[in-house]
Amino acid sequence: MENILLLVHTEADGSLAKSALESLQAAQALAGGLGGAGLSVGIVGEKIQDAANQIAGCGAAKFLGVEGAEFAQPRYASDAAAAEALCKAAQATVVIAPATSRWTRVLAGVAARLNGRVETHVTGLRAENCAVSVTRWYYRQRMEAVLSRAQRPWFLLVDPGSQPAWEGAAGTATVEPVAVSLPESSKRTTVTGLRAPSADAQTIRPDADLLFVTGAGWTKKQADGQTHVPEAEKIIFDFLKLTRASLGSSKSLVDLGGEGQAVISFLTHLNQIGQTGSTPRHPKGLSTCCHGEEPHAVGWRFIKERRAISLDANCGWARGKADVLYVADAFAVMAKVNELVAAK
Amino acid sequence: MSTAYQIVVCGSIVPDPLQTLEPVSSPAGPALKNEAMLPSVLDPWAGHALFEAANLAKNAPGSKVYLVSLAPKAKLQQVMMTLAQKVPFELIALDGSASGFTDAFETAGALADAILAIPGLDKSKLLVFGGWESASRCAGVTMQVIGEKLGIVDQFQGVDELKVNADGSLEILERIDGGKHQISTCAGAPALLGWATGNLPEPKNNPQVGMANMRVVMPALQKAKPAPVGAGGIDFASVALPKQLRETRIVKDAAPEEIAREIVEWISK
Numbered sequence: 350m351e352n353i354l355l356l357v358h359t360e361a362d363g364s365l366a367k368s369a370l371e372s373l374q375a376a377q378a379l380a381g382g383l384g385g386a387g388l389s390v391g392i393v394g395e396k397i398q399d400a401a402n403q404i405a406g407c408g409a410a411k412f413l414g415v416e417g418a419e420f421a422q423p424r425y426a427s428d429a430a431a432a433e434a435l436c437k438a439a440q441a442t443v444v445i446a447p448a449t450s451r452w453t454r455v456l457a458g459v460a461a462r463l464n465g466r467v468e469t470h471v472t473g474l475r476a477e478n479c480a481v482s483v484t485r486w487y488y489r490q491r492m493e494a495v496l497s498r499a500q501r502p503w504f505l506l507v508d509p510g511s512q513p514a515w516e517g518a519a520g521t522a523t524v525e526p527v528a529v530s531l532p533e534s535s536k537r538t539t540v541t542g543l544r545a546p547s548a549d550a551q552t553i554r555p556d557a558d559l560l561f562v563t564g565a566g567w568t569k570k571q572a573d574g575q576t577h578v579p580e581a582e583k584i585i586f587d588f589l590k591l592t593r594a595s596l597g598s599s600k601s602l603v604d605l606g607g608e609g610q611a612v613i614s615f616l617t618h619l620n621q622i623g624q625t626g627s628t629p630r631h632p633k634g635l636s637t638c639c640h641g642e643e644p645h646a647v648g649w650r651f652i653k654e655r656r657a658i659s660l661d662a663n664c665g666w667a668r669g670k671a672d673v674l675y676v677a678d679a680f681a682v683m684a685k686v687n688e689l690v691a692a693k
Numbered sequence: 694m695s696t697a698y699q700i701v702v703c704g705s706i707v708p709d710p711l712q713t714l715e716p717v718s719s720p721a722g723p724a725l726k727n728e729a730m731l732p733s734v735l736d737p738w739a740g741h742a743l744f745e746a747a748n749l750a751k752n753a754p755g756s757k758v759y760l761v762s763l764a765p766k767a768k769l770q771q772v773m774m775t776l777a778q779k780v781p782f783e784l785i786a787l788d789g790s791a792s793g794f795t796d797a798f799e800t801a802g803a804l805a806d807a808i809l810a811i812p813g814l815d816k817s818k819l820l821v822f823g824g825w826e827s828a829s830r831c832a833g834v835t836m837q838v839i840g841e842k843l844g845i846v847d848q849f850q851g852v853d854e855l856k857v858n859a860d861g862s863l864e865i866l867e868r869i870d871g872g873k874h875q876i877s878t879c880a881g882a883p884a885l886l887g888w889a890t891g892n893l894p895e896p897k898n899n900p901q902v903g904m905a906n907m908r909v910v911m912p913a914l915q916k917a918k919p920a921p922v923g924a925g926g927i928d929f930a931s932v933a934l935p936k937q938l939r940e941t942r943i944v945k946d947a948a949p950e951e952i953a954r955e956i957v958e959w960i961s962k
Contacts, residue, residue, distance in 0.1 A: 423875065425848040450869040454850045457797070457837035466798060466926060469832045482930060487793045488708075489828050492716050494723070494794075495930040509870075537880040538847050544866065545873040553872025559960055592960060618853070618890035619872045624710045625737045625828065625890075633960060650935070656959065658952070662943055669938045675952045676945045685953030693961075 351386040351481065353379060354441035355409070356432060358423075358451055359394030365403050367556075368447035368509035373407055375474050375512045376445040382476030386443075389413060391435035393428065395421035397524060405520030413438050414524040419531055423451040425458070426535035432459045434529045441502050443481060445474075448506040456504050465502035472511040490628050490647040509555070510630030510651070552589055552596035552615055559594040560631040560652055561585070562622065565602045566638025566660070568612055571680065582613050584683045591690045595631060597622035597648060599639050622648030637679040639666045646670050658682055696861050697755030698882060699815060700746040702782070703804050703823035703839060704739025705791045706764045706772050708732070710828065716932040722924045723794045723932040733768050733791075735776055738824025742888035744896060745855065746822050747780030753857065758782040761807050763800060764791040766917045773910050778903035779896045784913040785811065789920035793829030794929070799922040801838035807918075808843060816843070816883045825850045825887035833887065840885040847879045850887040 355376040357369040373390075380388040390409045392400050397414040415431035432455060436444055446452045448469060460467040473484035475495075482497040483505055545551060567581040589596055598620040602612060622629060624647060634652035638659065646666050649655060657667035658679045667674040675682065708714060708731040715726040725731065735743070743760060750756035759782065762769055766788040773784065785807050808814070808821070821840065826833040833850065840848045851868030858864055863879040868889050944952065 423869070424877070426846040429846065450851065450867070450875075453833060454848065454867075455837070457832075457834040458841045458848065460834075461798070461801075461838045461841040466796075467832075467834055469834060487716075487829070487831060487932070488714050488725075489710075489831055491714050492932055492934050494932040497928045497930065498926055499928075500926050535846055538877050540875060540877050541864075542876045543869075543873050544876055545871075551872060555871055594960075619868065621890070635956065635960070654959075655939070656956065662945060668941050668943075671941050672939055673942045673944060675947070675956075676943065677947065677949060677952055681949035682952045682956070685949050686956050689953055689957045693957075 351383050352440055352442045353386050353388045354391050354436060354439040354444045355388065356391045356435060356444055356446040356452065356456075357393075357400070358428075358449070359392065359397055359400045363394065363396050363399045365400045366447070366449065367514050368449055370404070370514040371509060371512040372445050372447040372507045373404060374515040375507050377407060377515065379443070379445070379474050379476050379481065383479055383481070389439040389441070391415075391432075391439060392524070393420050393431045393435070401522035401524045403519050404515065404517065405522040406518035407515060412522045412524045413527050415527050415529050422540040423454065424538050424540055425455050426538065427531055428455040429459050429462070430529050430531060430535060432456060433462055434527050436463060436502060438527045444502055444504045446504065446506055448508050453506060456506060460502070460504045463502055465504060466498050466500045467504035467506065468496070469506040471505045471507045474505065474507070489624050490650045508630075549590070550615060553619055554593060554595040555629065557593055557595040558632050559592060560597050560629055560634040560649065561588060561592075561594040562597040562599070562634060562636035562639055562649060563602060563613065563616070564599045564637060564639030564666075566640065566679065568602065577680065578612065580680065582615075584680065584687060585613060586615065587687045588683055588690075591687060595629065596620050597629065599623060599641070599648070600625055636666065636671070637683065640664055641666050696753055696857065696881070697818060698749065698753055698820050699757055699759070699811070699818045700750055700820045700822060701759045701761055701808050701811070702739065702743045702746045703761050703821065703836065704736055704743060705762050705827065706733040706768055707736045707791070707828040709734050715934065722927070723929050724792060728792070733772055735772055736824055736827050736829070738826060738828070738888055738890070740895070741891045741893070742822040742824055742886070743782065744780060744893045745888055745891045747782065747896070748893055749820075749855065749857070759785055759811060761785045761787070761804055763787040763789050763803055763920050763922065765789070766914050770914050773914070775898075777906035777910050778898040778900060781902055781906060784906075784910045786913045786917035787920040788917040789922045791829065793827065793831070794924050794927075794932070795830070795922045796924050796926055797830060797832050797834035798838055799925070801835045801842065803920040803922055804835070805839045805842035808839070819843075819883040821845065821883070821885040823887055825852070825889055836885060836887040843883070845883045845885045847884040848887075849877065849884070851889045852886045853889050853891055855886060
């Protein structure tokens with residue numbers, strides 16, 4: 350019989366993020382599918398009671414916690430020690446956690462410490478005949494595998510956005526504290542802060558309804574034989590400001606910056622999607638001036654509704670991969686879109 | 694900057710991203726169709742790690758860069774012909790599968806053993822670099838496991854910047870959720886950094902660097918130890934390409950105003 354541990358960490362305000370609730374939903378469903386496998390919750394953070402209360406009604410047999418100022422910030426040494434202690438305390442055979450940057454940094458190492466194994470970027474979990482199997486992608490979202498393992502503990506990092514979020518009643522949870530004493534050798538690293546663009550300049554918005562994908566066409570010569578980079582920049586930025594969409598970019602457009610060419614100034618490698626970037630999840634995606642075949646198009650693999658604007662009716666980025674392809678000049682269309690949205 | 698580092702970069706090869714990939718079954722588990730024939734490149738994020746390592750070594754006199762690579766040695770040799778012209782490094786080659794379907798723990802074990810066997814390895818000077826994920830397995834597991842096997846608990850993933858402070862401490866920028874970076878200060882080596890893109894462009898080919906590198910690359914390839922990594926612990930039920938093909942409605946010859954109205958209506962739903 351499996352013993353499932355949901356491993357979550359608190360956010361800066363002491364609450365649990367949506368990705369944690371998604372993993373809880375997955376853990377709950379898996380426990381049910383396995384015919385009543387045990388479900389425990391392990392929480393790490395500076396103060397964890399509010400987080401435990403937030404999911405008090407999830408039906409977990411017990412809540413375990415590692416709490417304290419040393420566990421406030423994401424740091425490999427302290428997070429690994431906390432996760433290791435929780436897994437041991439819960440005697441977990443399957444550990445489910447959201448694939449946040451904090452857990453992604455650390456749980457493979459914890460699996461190694463416990464002589465377990467780990468699967469990351471899990472997009473589906475199944476229980477059949479009392480056995481657990483998971484779905485994940487290989488070769489940058491180009492092929493999908495269903496797999497299982499016998500070795501335990503088995504850590505499963507669930508990709509945010511791939512599961513529905515748990516919705517249930519808050520309450521008052523009784524948390525069993527798990528003591529973790531950090532040696533000095535685990536305190537060599539100090540998190541000193543965050544670097545992020547100002548709210549207006551932040552173009553990566555994981556919770557946005559729309560992903561706006563810009564391709565290299567925005568910086569190429571237009572019908573008049575000239576490039577119009579400042580105009581492109583204004584159109585894109587205005588659109589993002591008006592719609593609060595998240596901005597993605599093809600590799601070629603991001604790479605132009607590294608080569609010293611004039612490009613969209615607010616684009617960085619963090620915006621890059623696709624083969625060597627991210628594969629974000631949004632309900633809708635609108636791509637503009639993107640070109641390329643399957644290898645380039647993986648960036649919007651997980652976008653549900655897709656539309657594209659391109660001058661090439663046969664472009665592999667859009668044909669067969671988008672629901673609608675507008676064969677048109679993105680400069681003209683997006684300028685009009687901005688006018689219409691602003692007028693609303 | 695006075696610290697001399699031993700910078701060990703872990704990086705393997707992956708199929709050229711422009712190639713069409715198709716999974717097939719083999720006696721050893723899933724594989725790629727015509728895998729042996731597919732042209733390969735250095736794994737992109739491992740490549741960034743190597744270029745960052747070379748840049749750090751250039752600015753920290755006395756430092757040395759090692760590239761530890763597990764791949765079929767014939768294919769590794771092809772990739773080295775180009776890569777060796779980019780930056781100076783000493784290759785430590787392991788002859789084995791670079792398939793994305795192998796178990797990261799087996800790969801990590803082989804790489805960690807190879808690192809520990811480096812003559813004169815001094816952990817107080819050791820920085821282990823690699824890509825934060827490969828473009829094949831895409832798991833982001835191998836580096837952390839190597840770190841654990843080497844006893845390194847100062848680990849960073851999604852690194853975009855490393856600065857060495859005057860006191861020898863390391864200031865590191867890691868990608869975190871929501872398009873932000875976390876800034877950390879680490880007391881110094883040993884540390885493990887899984888690189889994202891970093892800030893450096895790909896170096897131009899330098900024939901002199903290439904000639905110097907190839908003097909050690911070829912012997913390293915010749916004496917590459919077999920590393921029989923596989924997917925022994927994984928039971929693959931299926932590996933398949935996504936079947937999803939959309940019926941694309943193509944809108945031609947419509948005025949920009951008309952298209953704009955349709956798009957606004959769609960995004961407002």
